[in-house]
Amino acid sequence: MEIILRILFLLTLLHNVLVNGQIYDVLKFGAKGDGVSDDSKAFVKAWSVMCGCGGNNSTLLIPSNKTFLLQPLIFQRPCISPSVQVKFDGKIVAPINKAAWLKYKLLRWVSFTEINGLTIIGSGTIHGRGSSFWEQLHFQRCNDLKIIGITSFNSPKNHISINECKRVTITEIKLVAPHDSPNTDGIDISESSNIDIYDTVIGTGDDCVAINNGSMNINITRMNCGPGHGISVGSLGRDGEQSMVENVQVTNCTFFRTDNGARIKTWPNGKGYARNILFKSLKFTETKNPIIIDQNYVDKGRIDVEESAVAISNVTFTDISGTSWFDEIIKLDCSKVTYCKDIVLDKIDIATTDGNTPIVQCTNVYGKSINAHEVDGCFKR
Numbered sequence: 001m002e003i004i005l006r007i008l009f010l011l012t013l014l015h016n017v018l019v020n021g022q023i024y025d026v027l028k029f030g031a032k033g034d035g036v037s038d039d040s041k042a043f044v045k046a047w048s049v050m051c052g053c054g055g056n057n058s059t060l061l062i063p064s065n066k067t068f069l070l071q072p073l074i075f076q077r078p079c080i081s082p083s084v085q086v087k088f089d090g091k092i093v094a095p096i097n098k099a100a101w102l103k104y105k106l107l108r109w110v111s112f113t114e115i116n117g118l119t120i121i122g123s124g125t126i127h128g129r130g131s132s133f134w135e136q137l138h139f140q141r142c143n144d145l146k147i148i149g150i151t152s153f154n155s156p157k158n159h160i161s162i163n164e165c166k167r168v169t170i171t172e173i174k175l176v177a178p179h180d181s182p183n184t185d186g187i188d189i190s191e192s193s194n195i196d197i198y199d200t201v202i203g204t205g206d207d208c209v210a211i212n213n214g215s216m217n218i219n220i221t222r223m224n225c226g227p228g229h230g231i232s233v234g235s236l237g238r239d240g241e242q243s244m245v246e247n248v249q250v251t252n253c254t255f256f257r258t259d260n261g262a263r264i265k266t267w268p269n270g271k272g273y274a275r276n277i278l279f280k281s282l283k284f285t286e287t288k289n290p291i292i293i294d295q296n297y298v299d300k301g302r303i304d305v306e307e308s309a310v311a312i313s314n315v316t317f318t319d320i321s322g323t324s325w326f327d328e329i330i331k332l333d334c335s336k337v338t339y340c341k342d343i344v345l346d347k348i349d350i351a352t353t354d355g356n357t358p359i360v361q362c363t364n365v366y367g368k369s370i371n372a373h374e375v376d377g378c379f380k381r
């Protein structure tokens, strides 16, 4: 009996060694890595073999010193393996020829759908080449996701979008796009919770991070943001939608020549809330609008009768310093329907680039300031 048990134990061990921690190199699945051949099929094949094996911690290897040309593709379940890793060290490029893309209706390039326990790690680079696509890397319903180390260049639209994911860590990544490229958000988060983003560098033509409806427990720290539109909650409540964002902490970040810094923007006539938001220890260099709440975010020329608004409350701006390109260092333009409530301005030390007296403009704001006397007049009593 004992011998049988021992043999069974050894067999299990052997099985685990065979299925766990295996490496699936895309080159072994037919990828050329010459930057010209279409390697999409090889990637999908390597992925599905890996996912089918059921082992823990299997690795899809995208090796260094190779350039892989990929069409839009989706990595999706079923992935039997409870945790998978993509060791991404090479270079991935989009086709230059836009015609090659036209037959795809998806507005995404590389998507991961319903993969739990996914880690993408390495020194790899993704080159969107500004193709006519939306999101560069799209993650939907991926719980326990980690993205570590990679660099993304010239995404045509959002670089990384996170939708309906729980427990996400993003660190040591770099996202780069020209300052004048439209809608190239760095990281776009929606309907997701428990997101930790730290030690990142993002310079794009739009928001470094956009935190949208259904997001909660979001921490962003030690981000170098710029150029771009800063770190934004919203826009929320478009077309009367109900939007909820709560528990957001943005700390120890720097902003270099961004259009905005710490921003919350909502459309008139939305519903829901944005609350429990902390912007702490932020440094600005020549930022146009360092601190801004905009509850009148509308397309030009649109007239709205305001009947409701996304309610903004418990928002703290503290230890904020640096220089503002415009004289208006703080603009809190809140809804007359909901007002902004429990707003705290604390230790604000922002000078204007041209040496003019800083201007603080507040409408419909309840709250207080500590150690920031120049903004005392901001609040309703």
Ligand SMILES: *[C@@H]1O[C@H](CO)[C@@H](O)[C@H](O)[C@H]1NC(C)=O
Pocket (backbone or CB within 6 Å): 016, 019, 020, 054, 055, 056, 082
């Ligand atoms: C994989 O990990 C899970 C949870 O840690 C464990 O239950 C399962 O037995 C492991 N599978 C293999 C093949 O080792």
Ligand SMILES: *[C@@H]1O[C@H](CO)[C@@H](O)[C@H](O)[C@H]1NC(C)=O
Pocket (backbone or CB within 6 Å): 021, 057, 059, 085
């Ligand atoms: C997963 O595998 C990688 C290398 O393939 C290794 O570095 C890592 O420590 C492994 N993680 C676990 C939890 O076994």
Ligand SMILES: *[C@@H]1O[C@H](CO)[C@@H](O)[C@H](O)[C@H]1NC(C)=O
Pocket (backbone or CB within 6 Å): 063, 064, 065
């Ligand atoms: C990639 O190229 C660099 C520089 O040429 C070399 O040092 C390195 O060993 C190469 N790596 C691989 C995996 O071939």
Ligand SMILES: *[C@@H]1O[C@H](CO)[C@@H](O)[C@H](O)[C@H]1NC(C)=O
Pocket (backbone or CB within 6 Å): 194, 195, 196, 217, 218, 219, 249
């Ligand atoms: C965010 O930071 C707070 C305070 O430092 C911590 O309590 C919380 O667990 C963090 N949340 C995430 C998702 O990392």
Ligand SMILES: *[C@@H]1O[C@H](CO)[C@@H](O)[C@H](O)[C@H]1NC(C)=O
Pocket (backbone or CB within 6 Å): 191, 213, 214, 241, 242, 243, 244
């Ligand atoms: C906003 O997010 C919530 C929570 O995830 C979701 O139930 C709702 O459908 C979203 N609203 C819109 C308009 O997308």
Ligand SMILES: *[C@@H]1O[C@H](CO)[C@@H](O)[C@H](O)[C@H]1NC(C)=O
Pocket (backbone or CB within 6 Å): 221, 222, 251, 252, 281
């Ligand atoms: C921010 O920086 C301060 C001072 O260096 C440090 O004490 C604090 O722990 C940092 N906060 C985070 C969330 O990294």
Ligand SMILES: *[C@@H]1O[C@H](CO)[C@@H](O)[C@H](O)[C@H]1NC(C)=O
Pocket (backbone or CB within 6 Å): 247, 248, 275, 276, 277, 278, 314, 316
């Ligand atoms: C206000 O928001 C902060 C996060 O910035 C949170 O720690 C605190 O609990 C919130 N206060 C209330 C009363 O909800």
